[in-house]
Amino acid sequence: MKGEAAVRARNESAWLLPNDGSRTNHRLREDMRHHDLDDEVDLVVVGAGAGGAVLTQRLARAGWRVVCLDAGPFWDPDRDWVSDERGSHGLYWTEPRQIGGADPVPLGSNNSGRGVGGSMVHYAGYTPRFHPSDFRTRTADGVGADWPIAYAHLRPYYEAIEAELPVAGQDWPWGDPHRYPHSPHPVGGNGDIFLRGASAAGIEARVGPVAIANGRFGNRPHCIYRGFCLQGCKVNAKASPLITHVPDALAHGAEIRADCHVSRVLVDDDAGRVTGVTYLHRGREYRQRARAVAVAGYSIETPRLLLLSATPRYPDGLGNESDQVGRYLMVQGAPQSAGRFDEEVRMYKAPPPEVSSEQFYETDPTKPYKRGWSIQTVSPLPITWAEHVVAQGHWGSVLREYMRDYVHWATLGSLCEFLPQAGNRVTLGDETDRHGLPVAHFSYSQCDNDKQLLAAAQTTMEEILTAAGAREVITIQRFAHLVGGARMAARPQDGVVDADHRVFGVAGLHVVDGSTLPTQGSANPGLTIMALAARAADRLIAGARVGLAHQAAS
Amino acid sequence: MPYRSPDRRAITPQGRGRYPGFDVLAQVDLWDDVTAGAVLARLSHPTGLSFFTVAEVAVAAPLLDLLLAQDAEPRVPVLELIDERLAVGETDGWHYDTMPEDGDAWRRTLACLDEDAHSRFGRGFAELAPDQQAALVQAVQDTDGDWHGLTAAQVWSLWTRYACTAFYSHPWAWNEIGFPGPAYPRGYLNLGVDAREKWEQRDDEPADPVTAGRRVEQARREHAELLDRGTR
Ligand SMILES: Cc1cc2nc3c(=O)[nH]c(=O)nc-3n(C[C@H](O)[C@H](O)[C@H](O)COP(=O)(O)OP(=O)(O)OC[C@H]3O[C@@H](n4cnc5c(N)ncnc54)[C@H](O)[C@@H]3O)c2cc1C
Ligand code: SF4
Numbered sequence: 001m002k003g004e005a006a007v008r009a010r011n012e013s014a015w016l017l018p019n020d021g022s023r024t025n026h027r028l029r030e031d032m033r034h035h036d037l038d039d040e041v042d043l044v045v046v047g048a049g050a051g052g053a054v055l056t057q058r059l060a061r062a063g064w065r066v067v068c069l070d071a072g073p074f075w076d077p078d079r080d081w082v083s084d085e086r087g088s089h090g091l092y093w094t095e096p097r098q099i100g101g102a103d104p105v106p107l108g109s110n111n112s113g114r115g116v117g118g119s120m121v122h123y124a125g126y127t128p129r130f131h132p133s134d135f136r137t138r139t140a141d142g143v144g145a146d147w148p149i150a151y152a153h154l155r156p157y158y159e160a161i162e163a164e165l166p167v168a169g170q171d172w173p174w175g176d177p178h179r180y181p182h183s184p185h186p187v188g189g190n191g192d193i194f195l196r197g198a199s200a201a202g203i204e205a206r207v208g209p210v211a212i213a214n215g216r217f218g219n220r221p222h223c224i225y226r227g228f229c230l231q232g233c234k235v236n237a238k239a240s241p242l243i244t245h246v247p248d249a250l251a252h253g254a255e256i257r258a259d260c261h262v263s264r265v266l267v268d269d270d271a272g273r274v275t276g277v278t279y280l281h282r283g284r285e286y287r288q289r290a291r292a293v294a295v296a297g298y299s300i301e302t303p304r305l306l307l308l309s310a311t312p313r314y315p316d317g318l319g320n321e322s323d324q325v326g327r328y329l330m331v332q333g334a335p336q337s338a339g340r341f342d343e344e345v346r347m348y349k350a351p352p353p354e355v356s357s358e359q360f361y362e363t364d365p366t367k368p369y370k371r372g373w374s375i376q377t378v379s380p381l382p383i384t385w386a387e388h389v390v391a392q393g394h395w396g397s398v399l400r401e402y403m404r405d406y407v408h409w410a411t412l413g414s415l416c417e418f419l420p421q422a423g424n425r426v427t428l429g430d431e432t433d434r435h436g437l438p439v440a441h442f443s444y445s446q447c448d449n450d451k452q453l454l455a456a457a458q459t460t461m462e463e464i465l466t467a468a469g470a471r472e473v474i475t476i477q478r479f480a481h482l483v484g485g486a487r488m489a490a491r492p493q494d495g496v497v498d499a500d501h502r503v504f505g506v507a508g509l510h511v512v513d514g515s516t517l518p519t520q521g522s523a524n525p526g527l528t529i530m531a532l533a534a535r536a537a538d539r540l541i542a543g544a545r546v547g548l549a550h551q552a553a554s
Numbered sequence: 555m556p557y558r559s560p561d562r563r564a565i566t567p568q569g570r571g572r573y574p575g576f577d578v579l580a581q582v583d584l585w586d587d588v589t590a591g592a593v594l595a596r597l598s599h600p601t602g603l604s605f606f607t608v609a610e611v612a613v614a615a616p617l618l619d620l621l622l623a624q625d626a627e628p629r630v631p632v633l634e635l636i637d638e639r640l641a642v643g644e645t646d647g648w649h650y651d652t653m654p655e656d657g658d659a660w661r662r663t664l665a666c667l668d669e670d671a672h673s674r675f676g677r678g679f680a681e682l683a684p685d686q687q688a689a690l691v692q693a694v695q696d697t698d699g700d701w702h703g704l705t706a707a708q709v710w711s712l713w714t715r716y717a718c719t720a721f722y723s724h725p726w727a728w729n730e731i732g733f734p735g736p737a738y739p740r741g742y743l744n745l746g747v748d749a750r751e752k753w754e755q756r757d758d759e760p761a762d763p764v765t766a767g768r769r770v771e772q773a774r775r776e777h778a779e780l781l782d783r784g785t786r
Contacts, residue, residue: 079588083738086723087592094647096655107648188745224741234586234738344750344757348733349742382733386718393695395714396688396780397623401773403722404572406731407757429651441651 003181004217007163011057014218016247023077023236025247033253037288041065043540044277044290046262046305049118050529051513052296053241053249054161058537060254064544067255067288069279071297072115074258075242081232085381088231091115091122097300098429101443105331105479112298112482116258117242119298120526125229125238126353126376127167127211127527129158131175133362134521141363141370143449144419145328145518148490148499151176157531162209165239166217167527169208174358182214185223188350190377193341193410195355197468203460205357205375211239211527212351225350227379238351241530257281262305263437265293265509269313273507280435292540294501296513296533299329299482303426303515304440306486306496306503319486319496319503319511326426328487328495330520331444333416333454334480336378337461338388338409339470345410352379360460361522369452371417374522375461378413382406391476412464414457415480415522418450426485483525486515500539501532512536556582556594564729567721568626571730576755578725578735585736593736596724600634605641605657606664612680613664616687621717625684630727635720636660646715650708660716663709666702667694689784732757 008015016025035041043059045052045068056068072093073080082088093112099105113119132151137144155176168182184207187195191207198205212223223237236243246256262279266287276289295302303326307317317325356376363370380388382403388411389402429441446454454477462473489495492504497516503509514529564577582590606614611633618632619625639645645656653659670690671679679687697706721727728735732755744751759769 078586082589082592083586083736084589084592084723086719087589089644092647094645096645097648098651099648100651104650106646186745188742189747189749192747224737224739225743225745226737226741228737341747343748345747346750346754350745382722382728382731383719386722387715390714390718395621395691395695397773397777398770399621399718400570400623400730401770403727403731404570405770406733431655 003163007166008218010061011164011245011248012251013244013247014220016251017219017236017243019219023234028247028250029074032250033255035065035067035255037286040289040291041067042290043292043294044069044288045294045296046277047118047296047298047301047513048116048241048246048256049113049296049298049513050120050241050526051533052294053116053118053245054530054533055294055296055512055537056254056256057245057249057252058534059540060249060252062537062541065253067257067290068249069257069260069262069277069288070116071261072113072258074116074256075121075232077232077234077236081234083226083228083231083234085231085383088122091232093298095433096431096439098431098439098441099444100441101424102445105442105444105482107300107442112300116246116256117240120240121232121242122230123240123526124353124378124524125210125212125351126356126524127162127165127209128356128358128374128523129175129178130521130523130528131361134519137371137519143370145487145489145494147518148488154528154531154535157534158527160534161527161530165211165244166213167209167211168214169210170206172206172209173204174361180209184208185210185212185214185351185354187354188225188347189345190347190379190410191350191354193339193345193468194377194412194464197464198357200467201464203357203464204359205355207355209356210351210353212237223351227348227350227352227381229351229353261435262297263308263435265295265305265309265318267309267311267314267318267506269311271507272313272505274509292508292510294510294512296511298513299485299515300426300440300442302511302513303485304428307428308437314506318506318509321505322493324487324494324496326485327422327424328420328518329424329426329442329485330418330420330483330517331479332481332520332522333418333446333450333457334413334478335416335454335458335461335475336388336411336413336478337458337465337473337475338411339465339468340405340408340472341410341468341470342408344407346407347379347410348381350379352377358522360457367456369449369456371419371449371453372522373414373416373453373457375412375414375457375464378411380411385409388474388476392474410465410468410470412461414461415524416450416453416457417520417522418453419447420484420487420519421445421447481520481525483514483517483520486511487518488516489518500543501536510536510540565628565726566730567624567628567630567726569628572758573729573732573755574758576729576732578728578733581734581740581753584740586738589736589738593725596635600631603634603637605637606633610661610664612678613668616680616684617664617667617691617713618717620684620688620691621713622721628726630721630724632717632720635723636716639716650705652705653708653712656712659712663704663712669702683784685780685783687784688780692781
């Protein structure tokens with residue numbers, strides 16, 4: 001309880017939610033502070049997702065006047081979300097995007113969200129930390145990049161966010177060994193199979209880490225193990241910024257404007273500094289003045305917005321003097337292997353995120369490839385499961401028969417650390433969206449190391465499933481978690497932002513989301529993005545103590 | 555619970571399934587009303603089509619029946635569900651840069667399939683026997699690389715993605731595969747291997763993998779025979 005009191009003192013979100021069985025504090029939204037368009041606010045944040053929402057909450061607490069704009073809706077889980085796979089289409093970013101390259105990466109439901117809460121509204125809920133080695137892969141392994149900050153800089157922020165979500169799981173033996181604030185959840189059939197197979201194959205696995213409170217947390221109820229985490233949690237059990245940071249931000253004077261698509265970051269070319277943003281709301285264009293702007297629109301929309309904001313002084317887009325914007329975008333190779341068991345597994349029960357292993361995370365000097373992969377339970381619902389079956393080449397009656405067998409299958413997924421490459425990037429495409437703005441074109445090609453990791457991960461997953469007693473194993477190639485595209489670097493030649501998330505060459509402009517990651521490890525990125533945002537907020541606050549004189553008064 | 559006539563219970567597409575009597579809709583009163591609304595809407599009888607032209611329907615209807623082996627009533631109205639999506643431009647939010655956007659891609663690929671029918675059998679796709687149609691569909695799946703200026707694998711992905719999304723969104727398909735559908739606010743209590751809620755229906759066919767393998771083999775054989783007749 002002492003731990004919870006400390007969380008409540010710095011982030012009251014979970015206690016600001018209603019406890020009468022409904023999920024949204026409407027009062028808080030109605031009473032939200034409003035700023036004038038001509039009012040030069042301290043900061044405009046573009047995007048209320050993992051990065052943007054945490055930044056907004058931290059700065060609002062510090063007394064900053066913050067307006068956060070999100071292109072999507074201000075979700076109300078009771079009204080807007082359904083316990084249904086097909087019906088959850090509206091959660092995803094489905095404005096047009098083009099994909100290409102030698103290994104194109106499909107986007108949509110599997111990659112990014114929209115609306116207040118961002119992609120974490122429908123993320124699975126795994127919240128592992130990065131390993132210390134992730135911050136220096138260039139030095140240690142000769143691949144990837146070194147970050148301008150070290151694991152130690154992020155560690156206190158990992159701890160803070162883990163307590164605020166909160167995260168449940170067993171004691172964690174990998175990377176920087178640590179414990180979690182909540183104990184592990186009971187597992188369903190899929191988790192049982194993973195634990196059984198891993199133990200038989202001599203592989204270490206652990207329950208967690210998931211951002212699903214085990215027990216009541218503030219006014220958030222207990223998980224009901226219904227398995228629809230990727231469709232948005234109607235229960236408020238799974239963490240997303242909508243319930244973990246937005247309520248507290250509102251209570252501290254932040255304004256969150258939903259359904260506002262930012263079309264351009266405005267700069268004063270003479271001064272070389274930002275002056276605000278233009279955005280589109282219900283068919284009209286508005287302009288919000290601001291002393292500073294933080295872009296947090298996800299790895300595709302963030303580079304796109306920087307490119308769309310070109311001016312005579314910045315003809316190739318903001319922060320793009322060294323041609324770095326959009327580059328080094330990464331996805332994790334995410335092959336998924338499924339095994340068929342005599343018993344009924346019914347993987348749709350319990351949250352899809354249950355059990356993971358990071359035994360193969362680090363470079364193994366005996367192997368020809370660098371870096372590694374993690375393994376986690378994933379539990380596709382029927383429409384997604386059909387993709388697995390179709391990927392084996394089945395259609396017609398064979399497809400139907402495999403689908404009838406759904407309850408007998410267990411599925412594992414890997415996250416392979418694909419390496420950052422300059423050619424994997426976002427550019428502006430030759431199509432426009434409904435606002436007439438050029439859409440993002442996202443090009444991806446795998447390197448040799450990437451392909452070796454995919455093969456090795458697949459072999460390991462199949463080994464685990466076979467050890468657990470599977471008689472048939474099938475694998476599908478997928479991708480997950482886009483990060484990078486506006487990466488953090490020590491020098492402008494190597495990236496878009498510095499260690500404090502300031503965009504090189506444009507005063508007052510920041511990028512605070514997954515785009516800033518120079519490497520990705522084989523951990524899901526959400527927790528790291530939130531921890532980075534919490535750190536970025538501290539850096540901004542520290543910087544402002546001298547800079548923004550009126551701060552002292554508020 | 556909304557009223558349902560006795561002959562509307564535990565329906566499965568084409569009457570096929572392994573979970574006899576399992577009826578997802580029997581639990582409607584345990585769902586939240588927003589979810590219930592979304593799911594029940596899929597049961598209402600489809601009214602007219604607005605995206606596909608008459609000529610396109612003639613190709614799309616048999617194509618979709620084949621892809622999902624819907625060769626008899628009751629059918630999940632897959633064509634109508636796809637038409638509805640395309641009419642409002644509800645795409646997945648991305649398309650390959652070597653493909654037109656989804657609506658155009660559907661129109662174009664249906665026309666190409668019809669062209670294949672003419673050049674191979676001298677008649678439109680709609681006029682062919684199911685086995686001949688199946689042979690043409692299989693040929694698209696087997697094509698490595700170019701198909702009428704498009705990438706065959708990307709065409710296959712478009713067709714199967716839309717078809718499976720529509721079919722497996724329908725409560726009749728859930729009855730067929732033993733999936734209980736919406737689970738809020740009901741949730742699950744009995745987790746773990748071979749653990750069932752009292753209202754979950756166990757798989758009726760013995761879970762012996764040999765039987766399971768044989769069953770898939772049988773389906774595969776029927777499928778192959780269908781194709782075989784088409785190429786002869
Ligand atoms: C299916 C799925 C499963 C996932 N599972 C996990 C998991 O288990 N663990 C994990 O850690 N991560 C997971 N992720 C990834 C994780 O959700 C993202 O990495 C993370 O949310 C990204 O944070 P972000 O701040 O960069 O962007 P987001 O959280 O996506 O936020 C970006 C926000 O910006 C808004 N926006 C974009 N452009 C504009 C604009 N021009 N104007 C105004 N607003 C704009 C968007 O509407 C969105 O709300 C998953 C993702 C998906 C799709
Ligand atoms: S399984 Fe639990 S955390 Fe996931 S959506 Fe359901 S209630 Fe929420």
